[in-house]
Amino acid sequence: MKEIIDVKMIEEYLEKNHFTKTEFCKRCKISMATLNRILRNQNINVLSLFRVAKEMNVPLHKMFRSI
Numbered sequence: 361m362k363e364i365i366d367v368k369m370i371e372e373y374l375e376k377n378h379f380t381k382t383e384f385c386k387r388c389k390i391s392m393a394t395l396n397r398i399l400r401n402q403n404i405n406v407l408s409l410f411r412v413a414k415e416m417n418v419p420l421h422k423m424f425r426s427i
Contacts, residue, residue: 363401365409366425370399373416388415 374384385395388411398404398412413420 363425365398365401365404365423367399367401369418369423370412370416384415388412 373379374381379387381392381395385392388395388408390408390411394405394408395412398409409423410420413423
């Protein structure tokens with residue numbers, strides 16, 4: 361399966377801001393399981409992805425990889 365979400369952007373954001381996954385999930389109001397699904401590009405809910413994009417202060421379309 362092709363990777364749709366730019367996972368590297370999320371990982372770099374976590375590292376740059378010194379957030380743990382738990383902290384990031386609380387800030388985004390998503391569960392740890394949801395974040396793990398996003399990072400594995402599995403069955404992603406658009407609302408959850410929108411919350412992640414909002415926390416990172418990037419437009420939703422930037423979360424998707426260029427094909």
